[in-house]
Amino acid sequence: MNKGNNLNKEMFDSISKEYDFINNLITFGSHKKWKKEIVEISKKIKPKKILDLATGTADIAIELSSIENCKIIAVDPSSKMLKIGERKIQKLNTNSNIFLEEGNAENLKYRDGIFDIVTIGYGVRNFTNLNNSLNEIYRVLKKDGLLIILETSLPTNPLMSFFYNIHTKFYIRLIGKMFSNNSNAYQYLESSAKTFPYGEEFKKILRDANFKDITEEVKLFGASTLYISKK
Template sequence: MTVVPYKDNSASKKEQVSTMFDNISGKYDLLNRLLSGGIDIYWRKRAIALLKPEKPQLILDIATGTGDLAVEAHRQLKPKKIIGVDISEGMLAQGREKMKKLGLEEQIELQMGDSEKLLFDDNTFDAVIVSFGVRNFENLLKGLTDMFRVTKPGGTCVIVEFSKPSSFPMKQLYAFYSNTVLPAIGRLISKDQSAYSYLPESVQAFPDGKDFLTIFEQAGFQQTQCKKLTFGICSIYTGKK
């Protein structure tokens, strides 16, 4: 079953996700910090640190949003160039403002782009990175396959995504928080009635852990690994081309 933000809407998941992020873009960073207690910053740091030995010079940040992962990649890796793509113009506008304030407009270029139909040549990027984006793909395998296509041979893909804790009591606590507290705060601050109900629903429906690695490998990636963080609330997946 495909989980979508606006259940009464007949638009495709891709269109609905784009609309949702346009709607919440102004409050997105604030809500991220608030709802995760700031731990999302730590998750991104851990993910990018995995690329340090490889010193990638050209990096693609998929579903870049407001560019937080791209900024972290620049801070740790100092590559020549990072290109961020996203389907939400609202999120990109927030991201461009952020790059301007940080003086990173030359190093980090943000552009409209469909993660499942990337407008880049085969074998272009040393690394492809994603944080909390693959869950929103309309077709997960198609999106991952296109990410594989644009990665250079020997290059690495790093994906940060929510996952489902499986041990007591974290499983029960997380379920209560994500189904009750998170949607209430999200609705209050973002004024979007559906966006923060969609988030836990999309996490629940997402094939995490070994199930994700199976699809990751179907897309072509090898030497795949899954590293669980914070009692299994978040996972970092890595794969090589």
């Protein structure tokens, strides 16, 4: 693992305990609705095997587990985020079809063309090498398999942009300071959201990585975007 990946892992390990709580506070719970949308889109193609990359505390994997006869492999480099996810799955008390595994998007251990869908929620902007990760995702997807990405973006409307800036600059930083031992992590998450490519720029990155039929759905005036594309 390179230095960037190690720092990343340390950062997410350090915020794992309060991650879900803070995530709900700073998004006012809106991420849950968009994660459910990922499941609705996924269900339509009757998948048998889904890879949820950057699964963190397994929110999306848990939602996906409602799909019948489908195996969910949920991967993240942060063992501590996965531990919280494991506890959440145990609490569900069902015969779970979720398999949590430590791993990195840049170097996936899976064979070529075995997944019907790859999902990624708020993960891609943390990938140290986005191009390598997209190449790996392309490799493990089946032909015509779906890549569904939910990621932060920026509002384009000036009024919404004004409120967004107040929200990120003051509210997220304050919440990070109040509830986390690592408030720098929340500064990083906030500033990376401001610099990460979105909209047309991100769609070009997907196109350059050979993905096709790329669509985007803007959420909450642009605070997040759902990108759907095909191998």
